[in-house]
Amino acid sequence: MLNRADALWRAATYVAVVLLHLDDNQLLTEPLQTDHVKPRSAGHWGTVPGTAWALAHTVLAAGELGPGRELVPVIGAGHAGVVQLAYAWLTGELAAVRPQYSRDATGLRWLARNFPDVDVLGSETHPLLPAGAAPGGCLGGALAFSHGMALDVPGRVVVPIVGDGECETPTTAASWLAARALQGSAVLPIVHVNGFRMGDRSLLGAMSDAELVAYAAGLGWRGRVVRVTSATVDEHQAFRDALAVSAHEVAEGSRTAVFLRCVKGWSGPEAVDGRQVLGTAAAHKTPLDGARGNEAQRGQLERWLASYQPAELFDHDGQPIGALAEALESAAWHCAAGPGLPTRERPKPVVLGSAARFGEAVGSVLRGHATAGDFRVFSPDELSSNRLGPLRGESWVSEVLAEEVLLGWLSGWISSGRRGVLVSYEAFAPLLTAGIVGHLKHRRLAEEKAFPSLNLLLTSYGWHNVFTHGDPSLATALLATEDPAVTVLVPADTQRTAAALDAALNSTGRVNVLVAGKYTELRLPLETAEEELARGLAIWPHLSDEEDPDLTIVVAGDLPAEAVTAAVPVLRDRLGCRIRVVGVLDLTVLGDPGRWPKGLTDVEVDHYLGERSAVLVVTLGHPAAVWGLLAGRLRLVDVLGWREPPGPMSQDALARELGLDTAGLLRVAGRLVTRPEAAR
Template identity: 45%
Template structure:
């Protein structure tokens, strides 16, 4: 093995010691944070909280990357490693810029340690506004897929996902190994180097890959198309830093020439801390050193091994040689400037042609379409084979790809069956949390999901509109749900979604193209989220509300057969029905009273679940409210029977309207 520069190895080892010390200090200290004197019980936090086990390997990988003379973008798979990110950002000064109380001084470090794990609203886990924070995570399994999409859209920066044992045994990660040639074709892909930390343990027991012999790990990854290089770390010594640096440099060079290579970091969990290599080191290996003298002695030895006096000045700031080892990771690329939505088609359109036209127009601005193997089924088969279209039958993988692509400043969309869309809800919730955590979230391209092939027209196992219920239940203004009445409205909304920023957009559309709505209200629906479709000649006795295309079709047909004067309102965005105090786009109270008078019965028909609407409509306090929508069938039913089962067939709706109007008259 050729020699690796001693100065680089020394900087790696120095930075690793600092990162691990700062992580342990956040877990345990509230005073004497640079250990200028022997620790006393009064220096310690009363209730240590956080995660230690993932710190040493993540810090080892980050320190090794920091001293390489290459532009790299780390993607931290373990959200619990945010404690490492906090220490890194404190040393670079990024943390102090975000929160001045955590300045790069003794006072700032004392505040950081005393505030951990809440950290002045930053929390304890990976944060998007700090270095190496492009992937916040929050659930295991998405880091590799996120990094793949980020690499595919990047400009040559080497993307380095750091993947732990627990993540490696998720289905999402397993699929991502296999799917790499799909998202990153060899002829054009940007470099990516996964670092797989195999320490033999997940949280509390042996992990699947970590307990396999090296040759079995090699064979497993080779079977999915990857070569391996191993780095063994047993004591975190300077010599091991030198060996790791050599292997890392070779691996980075290999991936820059097009190899699919995994760097396997064989490093015990919680190395250098108490209980290393055992489940006891996952969280706080010393649970109560403030009251247990034996644990206090062990904590003194543990922290002293990092030689903090050689890391920090007497003023509590990082020493100059430590600061010099801290390049700042590149920030997230800026998004494309917003596109101007195209004019709405003046004539009725079909979903297939119009949607494909919209997607092709945005592909010129970096759009990528991700879908299960169902584009043709969703009547978008004309897109199959386009370089900017990727189909893999794994929704969690697609969601991670979507987030990784959007993190590079480019627009993206997942198009999937309604039944399978709920598989993405955890990733979307995590992205909603990411948007809340960063002031720059409004600049990121919106994350878009098109939900089609509705359960109303599909087989029994393919009926599940619950993603929309979950999304509305979060009451997050950044999550926008759209329920257009026809393909013309749906494609106009899709065009807007792909051009906007800072949102999570969910579009529900029936690929079969139901009855076309009135043309004169389209702009109002797109701009304000609702419009009145029909106003009777005589004062209305009931207000009918449709939400979604199938609901619009059913109510339009019912209204044509009624002898009861009824107002028909179509809701393009369900959140307009909510309380204006919580939903910025909601109908103001004064206007609400005019459109939905409290003395008139209100019958709402939705393509989704009624459970999605009660939290919106409940605070409005309407006394005569009824909701019809998806009602889970007891067994497979034909379309017409499913409508009847849910109370959405024409005879049932007609009877509901007559009953509501009669009750209202009797109450007068």
């Protein structure tokens, strides 16, 4: 196996260097000439040798496991995409998704020429290729993601390759400790300690071996340090042994990590144009950026490529030979495309009107899905505060006070085809923005729409402590992406919350953000609830005049529903106008149907909002989010919603501050219906 591991490592590293530097002569069958070298090299080199090493040993070890057991590699650093592409070309997985990159000399030539702008694949880690399950755009999430992917899958050990720079991120730092809160999640991190992040020395890189082991131990992990400097047989053997022993320990329930200690950019140029590269931050990107026009650099590049002995790895047509062919035959690239668990029946739909209080209604939905199986709830330490305290202690509920870690767990969990939800406060959800946007980008590239949705249930809007616990920024940011997978659900009462949550948990291919109050006791008629679920909005007859309206009030959320319900009789009496009230469940219906799947057509706008009516939108969130959705489609409109208050105040005072009381609604509605254009 050691010869195979060395051949696989050399081949992947060689191909990565080729992708970074060569336009031609990719198999080095003749002396390197000027026109063989790219005019401008681009990409990241420093992480290549260590990542390629870790992957080579992991997939070869995976190939030796018996039935029912698997090692699943996960690349943490998006910059390691060049390594992923190299392995994908070597295994033929790249040709399976992009046939033009066949596993031969021609395919390698096209791949190298197109890198870094590889057709719809780019140069970062990609979900269509081996070891690319974790979103790579948001640094630091791979360890948490791997725990979610491994959770409740017997026989699976997930092996995230985590850079020492990643370990400085809050998400990774919290993930080590948070692992204590999970049972049944076998994860074996390989921490790639090459000593430097992009610009300077890494904090882990500055530690001694003893300090690394002590650091891991303090967080509840057993650490093994393996040093690799020149890919000797002894180094291969040491790493193989450490990986094998650690994988066995992890499979038996221990928390173990392997620290791969190496030099940044090892096996590459030591110095370029008199500047030290090896073992410095200068090795992070391509070190030979002038090899086309600089003869000395071109000679370095040729010697560098030749050091991997490509003639021992490939024949004249680029086909693997010898130990490399044996390695590719015996390696196993397990993925998380299915958890190996039986498909369960989905729970019966929610019966509207069966529960009035938030905790009872939402808890019933969550228990129903848990009973159906393959379901998890992830939450920070607020389940009791969110009226869901009876769920604490259930085997399918995990709590830890780190929202970014919870998002990683949920993302990894659903990547295996399971369903779940993250329950938190709306005020804390903006912490998740980068991770969710990365998830959206990753899913967009995956070309797979049938995976379960990423679901968030967010509460706390309207807390008495409104100054610190009022922030609807996540929904605003996600709507600004105009990603059609985004759904922002704002149910008007608890019954609608339960039904919307149930529908979200049964959905696929979406990011559902459901914002609901846990205190609301408003109970609205249910005659339009089914239409709200199906179409995203409905006219509320109990608050609306039958004739064409002069003023249409669009209600988006429970607090707006309470305020509008109280204000409509006063508005009708004071303004002497016909009023229609429209309840919106899915905010995206207000958007352009060319961008949003549920966006209202022009005909539907007239049907729901009226052909000549002034429109007042009352929302839980930022008015800017609604204005962005409307994008000038309505002639006479105003929006009331969240604005940052000047300081702490009572709920009644906040309502007055925001205009979400009867007097405020009357002022804005009066301006709308008395404008000259409203009479036309």
